[in-house]
Amino acid sequence: MKHMETEAPPTGQSPPEVPQVDVTLNVNGTLHRLRLDARVTLLDALRDHLGLTGAKKGCDQGACGACTVLVDGKRVVSCLALAAQYEGREITTVESLSVGGELHAVQAAFARHDAFQCGYCTPGQIMSAVSLIAEGRANSEEDIREFMSGNLCRCGAYPNIRAAIRDVAAGG
Secondary structure (H helix, E strand, O other), X not given: OOOOOOOOOOOOOOOOOOOEEEEEXXXXXXXXXXXXXXXXXXXXXXXXXXXOOOOOOOOOOOOOOOOEEEXXXXXXXXXXXXXXXXXXXXXXXXXXXXXXXXXXXXXXXXXXXXXOOOOOOHHHHHHHHHHHHHOOOOOOHHHHHHHOOOOOOOOOOHHHHHHHHHHHHOOO
């Protein structure tokens, strides 16, 4: 096994400063003005700076979908997106789906069909399902399976997740 040596910064020098950026994020219909490290992901801005913890940090590599949010109605894995890239765009998180205590149709269908077990992936699954249905891509079992493939459920609740999506897509 090779070991990589890293060079220490010269004595007396501090590491270079990371640029800060001013960004205004439109999240769930509210504008938030933030000053962030330029490297902050959309997921970290939502969770750590705005206190919106619905989107989960799963793999932190864009592979599991637990961090899925909608940007201008389209699915985005927020762990791979820099927050500064989304200034002026409409960001929707799972926190905004229920209105006045009334669950969104997809949330209600997930509950009806027992489409979650541990619940960790559920917010990302729900956000993907909302977008999938809005895009008109829930026409068949194969379509749902294909277009939800970016969202992993380690508990294996896939049949119930697909049933909930079919139910809502059919007007249930």
